Amino acid sequence: QSALTQPASVSGSPGQSINLTCAGTSSVAGSFHLVSWYQQHPGQAPKLMIYEVNKRPSGVSNRFSGSKSGNTASLTISGLQAEDEADYYCCSYTSSWVFGGGTKLTV
Amino acid sequence: QVQVVQSGAEVKKPGASVKISCKIVGNIFSNYAFQWVRQAPGQGLEWLGWINAGNGNTKYSQKFQGRITMTSDTSASTAYMEVSSLRSEDTAVYYCAKDRSDAAGAWDYWGQGTPVTVSS
Numbered sequence: 001q002s003a004l005t006q007p008a009s010v011s012g013s014p015g016q017s018i019n020l021t022c023a024g025t026s027s028v029a030g031s032f033h034l035v036s037w038y039q040q041h042p043g044q045a046p047k048l049m050i051y052e053v054n055k056r057p058s059g060v061s062n063r064f065s066g067s068k069s070g071n072t073a074s075l076t077i078s079g080l081q082a083e084d085e086a087d088y089y090c091c092s093y094t095s096s097w098v099f100g101g102g103t104k105l106t107v
Numbered sequence: 108q109v110q111v112v113q114s115g116a117e118v119k120k121p122g123a124s125v126k127i128s129c130k131i132v133g134n135i136f137s138n139y140a141f142q143w144v145r146q147a148p149g150q151g152l153e154w155l156g157w158i159n160a161g162n163g164n165t166k167y168s169q170k171f172q173g174r175i176t177m178t179s180d181t182s183a184s185t186a187y188m189e190v191s192s193l194r195s196e197d198t199a200v201y202y203c204a205k206d207r208s209d210a211a212g213a214w215d216y217w218g219q220g221t222p223v224t225v226s227s
Contacts, residue, residue: 034212038152045202045220046144046152051213089152091212096168097142097154 003027004090004100011106017078020103022090024071031093035073037066040087040102049088050075080107109133111205113218119225124191127221129203136184137161140206142214143177143188145199155201158186193225 005023012018024032035053038046048057050066053073063078073092077084085107090100114128129141143155156167158177165177176189186203201221204214 036212036214038214040152045217046204046214047217048213048215051207051210055210055213057207057213057215087151091152091154093212096166097157097212099144099152099154102151 002101003094003098004092006088006090006100006103008101009104009106012077012080014080014082014107016080017076018080018105020075020077020088020090020105022073022075022092022100024073024092026071027094028092028098029071032068032071032073035066035068035090035092037064037073037075038089038091040089042086046089077105082107109205109216111203111216111218113201113203113221116222117224119193119223121194121225121227123193123225124189125193125223126187126189127201127203127223128185128187129218130183130185131205131216132184134205136179137181138208141177141179141186142204142206143175144202144204146202146220147196147199150199153199155188160186190223193223195225197223198225199223 037050039049040046053068054066065076087102089102110132112130117125140159158165160179179186203218205216207213207215
């Protein structure tokens with residue numbers, strides 16, 4: 001069982017808000033304040049979207065926000081755009097760094 | 108402008124080794140740590156390990172302990188990862204990524220990826 005569980009796919013319409021979730025097991029609980037999110041378009045390298053739960057790097061649209069409740073982290077994308085269609089991976093720390101299985105977002 | 112530039116595609120036979128390079132351009136190499144991540148065809152991301160470019164300290168995924176070696180050359184601003192005893196399951200795109208120095212788990216600049224094909 002992976003330490004981080006993400007839904008395999010999510011879909012939304014342009015302009016909508018959507019929530020991608022990342023459920024952590026007890027093994028990540030102590031480090032879940034370090035959860036980050038990466039966006040990956042086909043054939044490209046991942047891109048950092050959110051780090052330390054809710055911090056956004058400069059240059060990332062403020063349509064992207066992160067939060068955490070208990071052992072579940074969420075990435076919220078507001079005002080969905082066609083360019084948001086991509087795979088999204090959460091990442092956190094157990095005794096090593098671990099990624100969730102990824103969520104394919106279809107817009 | 109920071110850039111992370113990786114070496115080119117590799118084709119290897121089972122049992123061989125591969126060494127991939129990761130050069131940082133436009134910033135002070137020794138200030139950072141570098142993560143290595145791979146992605147098998149059609150699969151998700153998998154963390155391989157980490158190297159502190161300044162002092163050479165490393166931490167490897169337990170899954171790859173003994174098969175992966177990460178090194179750094181500060182004079183060349185380049186990090187390296189060598190994977191030995193290659194098998195077909197190691198066929199993947201290998202990425203290096205630079206750590207933000209002010210946050211953990213925040214890898215803000217990624218290389219373009221190095222495809223490695225393991226085939227007889």
